Amino acid sequence: MRPIIFSKMDFSHSSLFGYIEDLQELTIIERPVRRSLKTPEEIERLTVDEELSDIERALFLLSSGQDIQGTSVVANLPVLMRQNPAETLRRVLPKIREVLHVAGVEMQLTAAVSFLTVLQEESVSIHTYSHSFLHIILQNLEHRDAGVSNAWLETLLAVIEALPKETIRHEILNPLVSKAQLSQTLQSRLVSCKIMGKVANKFEAHIIKREVLPLVKSLCQDVEYEVRTCMCRQLEHVARGIGTDLTKTVVLPELVELARDEGSSVRLAAFETLVNLLDMFDADDRSQTVLPLVKSFCEKSFKADESIIVSLSFHLGKLCNGLYGIFTPEQHLRFLEFYKKLSTLGLQQENGHNDNQLHLQTLEQEKKYISVRKNCAYNFPAMIVFVDPKNFHLELYSIFFCLCHDPEVSVRYTMAISFFEVAKLLNSDVYTIHKELVTLLQDESLEVLDALVGHLPEILELMTNGGEKNGSESKLLSIPDLIPALTTAEQRAATSLKWRTHEKLLQKYACLPHIISSDQIYYRFIQRMLTIVLTNNVLPVQKAAARTLCVYLRYNRKQEQRHEVIQKLIEQLGQGKSYWNRLRFLDTCEFIMELFSKSFFCKYFFLPVLELTHDPVANVRMKLCCLLPKVKSTLKIPTDKHLLQQLELCIRKLLCQEKDKDVLTIVKRTVLELDRMEISVDAFQKRFYENDLLDQEKERQEHLLEMEQLEKEKQKNEGRSANINDKMFEKKRRDSKTSSVLAKSINLSISGSSSGTSAGKEEKKSKLVRSQSFSTQVLHPKYSNIDKCPNKSSATGYTSSIPGMGKSCMLSFSDDSFRTHSAGNSGNAVFPSSCSRNLFNSANQKNNGNKEGQSRKMSVKNRKSNS
Numbered sequence: 001m002r003p004i005i006f007s008k009m010d011f012s013h014s015s016l017f018g019y020i021e022d023l024q025e026l027t028i029i030e031r032p033v034r035r036s037l038k039t040p041e042e043i044e045r046l047t048v049d050e051e052l053s054d055i056e057r058a059l060f061l062l063s064s065g066q067d068i069q070g071t072s073v074v075a076n077l078p079v080l081m082r083q084n085p086a087e088t089l090r091r092v093l094p095k096i097r098e099v100l101h102v103a104g105v106e107m108q109l110t111a112a113v114s115f116l117t118v119l120q121e122e123s124v125s126i127h128t129y130s131h132s133f134l135h136i137i138l139q140n141l142e143h144r145d146a147g148v149s150n151a152w153l154e155t156l157l158a159v160i161e162a163l164p165k166e167t168i169r170h171e172i173l174n175p176l177v178s179k180a181q182l183s184q185t186l187q188s189r190l191v192s193c194k195i196m197g198k199v200a201n202k203f204e205a206h207i208i209k210r211e212v213l214p215l216v217k218s219l220c221q222d223v224e225y226e227v228r229t230c231m232c233r234q235l236e237h238v239a240r241g242i243g244t245d246l247t248k249t250v251v252l253p254e255l256v257e258l259a260r261d262e263g264s265s266v267r268l269a270a271f272e273t274l275v276n277l278l279d280m281f282d283a284d285d286r287s288q289t290v291l292p293l294v295k296s297f298c299e300k301s302f303k304a305d306e307s308i309i310v311s312l313s314f315h316l317g318k319l320c321n322g323l324y325g326i327f328t329p330e331q332h333l334r335f336l337e338f339y340k341k342l343s344t345l346g347l348q349q350e351n352g353h354n355d356n357q358l359h360l361q362t363l364e365q366e367k368k369y370i371s372v373r374k375n376c377a378y379n380f381p382a383m384i385v386f387v388d389p390k391n392f393h394l395e396l397y398s399i400f401f402c403l404c405h406d407p408e409v410s411v412r413y414t415m416a417i418s419f420f421e422v423a424k425l426l427n428s429d430v431y432t433i434h435k436e437l438v439t440l441l442q443d444e445s446l447e448v449l450d451a452l453v454g455h456l457p458e459i460l461e462l463m464t465n466g467g468e469k470n471g472s473e474s475k476l477l478s479i480p481d482l483i484p485a486l487t488t489a490e491q492r493a494a495t496s497l498k499w500r501t502h503e504k505l506l507q508k509y510a511c512l513p514h515i516i517s518s519d520q521i522y523y524r525f526i527q528r529m530l531t532i533v534l535t536n537n538v539l540p541v542q543k544a545a546a547r548t549l550c551v552y553l554r555y556n557r558k559q560e561q562r563h564e565v566i567q568k569l570i571e572q573l574g575q576g577k578s579y580w581n582r583l584r585f586l587d588t589c590e591f592i593m594e595l596f597s598k599s600f601f602c603k604y605f606f607l608p609v610l611e612l613t614h615d616p617v618a619n620v621r622m623k624l625c626c627l628l629p630k631v632k633s634t635l636k637i638p639t640d641k642h643l644l645q646q647l648e649l650c651i652r653k654l655l656c657q658e659k660d661k662d663v664l665t666i667v668k669r670t671v672l673e674l675d676r677m678e679i680s681v682d683a684f685q686k687r688f689y690e691n692d693l694l695d696q697e698k699e700r701q702e703h704l705l706e707m708e709q710l711e712k713e714k715q716k717n718e719g720r721s722a723n724i725n726d727k728m729f730e731k732k733r734r735d736s737k738t739s740s741v742l743a744k745s746i747n748l749s750i751s752g753s754s755s756g757t758s759a760g761k762e763e764k765k766s767k768l769v770r771s772q773s774f775s776t777q778v779l780h781p782k783y784s785n786i787d788k789c790p791n792k793s794s795a796t797g798y799t800s801s802i803p804g805m806g807k808s809c810m811l812s813f814s815d816d817s818f819r820t821h822s823a824g825n826s827g828n829a830v831f832p833s834s835c836s837r838n839l840f841n842s843a844n845q846k847n848n849g850n851k852e853g854q855s856r857k858m859s860v861k862n863r864k865s866n867s
Contacts, residue, residue, distance in 0.1 A: 112151035197234030200241035225263035232269040278322035313375035317382025377414035420455035457511035506544035513555035579617040597699035
């Protein structure tokens with residue numbers, strides 16, 4: 001068939017017939033599809049009478065239907081058991097038992113799952129279940145298909161957990177003796193191994209010793225390595241059932257023998273069972289039996305028996321800590337070096353250490369080495385415990401660095417998962433792995449980032465607070481490169497298609513107010529969160545960013561920054577041109593109501609929310625109506641009575657003016673809900689006591705943030721005013737020096753030119769006294785205005801540092817500050833003597849020279865007139 005090229009199609013008369021031939025060939029291809037349709041006879045045979053009951057229909061389909069119809073009946077068995085258990089057990093279950101003898105694999109698997117579902121739902125009693133279902137399970141247990149046999153075995157093992165001891169003994173354990181013999185099939189003996197591991201925990205030790213252990217020993221010596229492997233893996237369950245004494249005398253010798261088996265899978269199973277049973281062996285068994293076996297495994301893993309190396313690397317952490325008490329220092333060092341060797345397995349060639357290697361690593365070997373390094377990453381926290389966290393930097397930091405920079409994603413992913421455990425173990429030394437945290441945050445694989453983000457808040461808290469013993473200096477140094485890493489991680493998640501990772505990351509970033517400063521969050525994260533809310537196309541991501549933004553706003557410590565963010569939320573979201581942004585504004589308001597106090601929401605967001613009742617888009621009005629009950633719950637009477645009136649006015653407008661029928665339906669439903677609501681009052685009520693306490697705590701924290709900012713501003717202003725006052729004091733001190741020198745020169749010139757009389761001196765003294773008494777009665781114009789005092793501490797108290805004074809003077813201007821006192825003849829304002837003296841001293845000093853010069857001139861004139 002010639003290919004049809006539509007981009008260069010020629011519609012000339014000669015080529016048109018060629019295309020028709022091609023189309024005819026295409027119709028020939030479709031003919032077999034038409035032949036595969038059902039014939040009328042087949043359709044008639046598949047048709048079921050609709051008037052039949054569920055039981056009758058099930059019986060009809062099992063009897064005369066096709067396999068797929070019978071499978072559907074078997075799958076529907078749990079439903080029939082719930083609806084009519086008696087009829088199902090009497091009529092349907094026997095028919096299913098008959099059909100299963102000749103059923104295919106699909107129906108067998110479906111039946112195993114349905115029988116297990118009936119058991120889990122407890123549709124019938126366990127006695128009825130064992131009487132009706134157990135025999136069918138045991139019949140199909142040795143199915144020729146291994147998958148079907150395993151499915152029925154899983155169902156049987158689950159049934160054994162629920163069966164009484166006598167039923168297990170008679171129906172399962174007694175037939176097991178014959179099925180475990182060598183004359184039985186391989187599948188039968190494998191099933192017997194798993195059943196014995198399950199029943200070992202159901203009976204007392206003496207029954208297991210008498211009836212189970214002989215079978216266990218027999219199967220451990222089976223001629224087939226699959227049976228020996230399977231029984232070896234069940235020895236752990238047998239050991240826990242018989243206790244430590246019998247384990248030492250019966251199970252441990254079997255494990256030692258199986259550990260030397262010729263089959264590698266048997267040796268592997270024996271090794272893993274030994275590791276899992278370490279807690280049941282005493283110190284002598286560990287040192288004399290287990291430790292030599294483990295050492296031989298480690299030695300052979302790199303030489304003759306590489307099959308065990310993956311399992312050894314997986315269990316090494318558990319093994320080292322389980323044998324920790326019996327290790328000599330030399331053995332301790334040997335196992336640590338063995339772990340280090342495994343941690344870099346397969347990387348030597350990349351690092352240039354095996355340049356002379358003659359054979360290349362096969363793909364299978366490479367996969368094995370990757371698994372080993374991944375297991376080493378999994379065991380890294382256990383190895384920190386093994387070497388002691390104090391020795392981490394000396395013994396394990398280089399391995400930690402290599403694993404965090406491993407070329408395989410799976411290894412770095414495992415390190416990211418275990419990073420939190422490592423940080424917890426290091427405690428005060430957690431600052432040593434800060435660089436690796438930054439590395440994993442900037443990893444090229446988002447899987448690694450996703451694994452790290454799970455415990456990111458806890459990790460960051462440990463990073464900033466865990467190193468207190470080393471002082472705050474290390475914590476402060478660790479933050480600058482941490483913030484760029486966090487922003488880079490968010491940007492990489494945003495540009496990927498894995499929006500769930502991005503959502504998770506944004507949710508975890510809500511912890512940052514407890515980690516870094518409010519200013520760092522404001523300049524590096526708040527605008528980014530707002531941009532995501534405005535521009536991202538994934539709703540869960542937008543909501544996560546909106547909630548995190550509200551958390552940042554909640555812990556922001558600067559009032560002007562908070563007002564700016566609130567203004568942006570209202571203008572860019574609540575009053576945005578896109579209806580999608582206005583919907584996100586309502587989502588943001590829900591988070592505000594969750595995180596902030598009721599008074600905060602009413603102060604900033606109540607009226608902007610109500611403005612959306614006039615929104616031109618019906619979806620926005622619809623969402624608003626659904627939000628109105630929460631909005632009303634933020635009101636307190638009588639404080640918010642005017643807001644309640646606004647809310648009622650908006651609802652009336654919606655009822656009267658709404659034209660969209662869907663919105664109107666929601667409005668009517670909302671009105672009924674609002675009518676049933678009770679508005680909380682300012683005082684505490686028993687019904688809302690817990691909510692009121694929580695709201696009061698939120699309001700208190702918000703007030704503390706505001707007061708903290710006011711206190712900082714006050715201290716800042718005090719420092720500024722102190723600098724200004726110091727400069728004014730220095731200037732006036734220089735002026736007073738100049739004036740005093742000038743006054744002295746005038747005094748000398750006057751005394752040298754004329755001789756004064758006693759009357760002139762007395763007149764001069766009287767004028768000086770009058771000027772001083774006047775200065776104590778009238779406040780200097782510079783300080784007469786109280787509002788101009790630079791430092792205002794409250795409505796009634798002021799702290800002022802007066803220029804020209806050596807010390808600051810505390811003036812308390814209360815409401816009674818300028819009241820006159822009736823005692824005495826003076827109606828002057830009363831101040832403390834030291835304060836009044838200091839207050840006007842500088843003013844008197846400034847004009848002292850001029851006043852003295854004027855008084856001396858007046859006394860000279862009087863003398864001339866008298867003469």
